[in-house]
Amino acid sequence: MDTFSMDIVVLISGNGSNLQALIDQQPDHHYRIVAVISNKPDAYGLQRAQQANIPTKVIDHQQFTDRNAFDQALQNNIDNFQPELVVLAGFMRILTDNFVRHYTGRMINIHPSLLPKYRGLHTHQRVIDAGDTEHGTTVHFVTEELDGGPIIIQAVISVTKEDTATTLAQKVQQQEHIIYPKAVAWFSERKLKMEHNKCLLDGELLPPQGVQIRH
Template sequence: MPATCNVVVLLSGSGSNLQAMIDNLQGVDHPARLRAVISNRADAFGLQRASDAGIDTRALDHKTFDGREAFDAALIELIDSFQPQLVVLAGFMRILSADFVRHYHGRLLNIHPSLLPRYKGLHTHQRVLEAGDREHGCSVHFVTEELDGGPLVVQAVVPVELNDSPSTLAQRVHVQEHQIYPLAIRWFAEGRLSLGEQGAILDGQLLGASGHLIRN
């Protein structure tokens, strides 16, 4: 069965989540196809990962544009040239304009290293340890105009150990990111996952405030 859901990945860095997608989305029977990987940094190692896997790559330097809106307009044009059904953010270190988010409404996913709505933004592992939390994790969500605030699709929970540092905690969270992001992409590609007026919908059922929860 040929792949039917073209996916474009946006990234700015090493692309570890991209590698998990490459490893998980293989096979002619998989409903998703990684159509292209685009970065705002030409030196992003994620572009090399994509090239090694035979995936089209493009670099679009945000510094050559006069402001966020101009860059996002060019980015939309570039993304749409690959005719994707789904766009996924995998460490794309740009705050997206409202026009960009609206253009891809219902087909734009992001992953965040915390149990949203807790710890939006940066340095999540350090903040979890400073707060003395017993649990941490990661979240896949639909992207809306609210930063790290879109409807949740799936979350993976990991325990916080007594001797954890930000780096050890990050390593365990990354393992879970590499599981749940390909899972969410498969759900979308299979037509099981969508964004409704009230939130994310999986298999016809509205997901709760935490999305689909996986405990480790």
């Protein structure tokens, strides 16, 4: 009997460590990765997928004349697999509004900060520069607002005086590998959904910061 209840497609651009966490925890949850798609032909995450016998596809954004053309090709390829959830795992492209709307409520992303703080890049250094005592990572639904969709779950870590951007990146990544599969599992088990730009878990409205796990 098939124990999977939901097919997902994962989008990557690089190393794919969060993809690996999703692959490793796939047997324990009700999801199945049916494809991994990268916008970069040399992304190491493609090898991770192939080693796990997951179909891969490269859609090189450099082969397209503009962002809309790339996003349309990406959307067509995703939809060929008919996933119920699209998971952005280090996918380093800003997506067009039309693309995002097509997957409203069924596309999630992970960002290395405690959103709404530090949207965009270089989050670890920005935390140190600001003198923050806490940092972390956030899983959220994707909306047209960059890194601004409703928050599902956050892992919070302490920042010490000895921390550098490198050590923070390592600490945050460890937490990403825990909370991202958890969020995907909630969605695949039909516990999690987005309604009216808010997150509901087990029918309960989550607070603005989502579920918070502290370390």
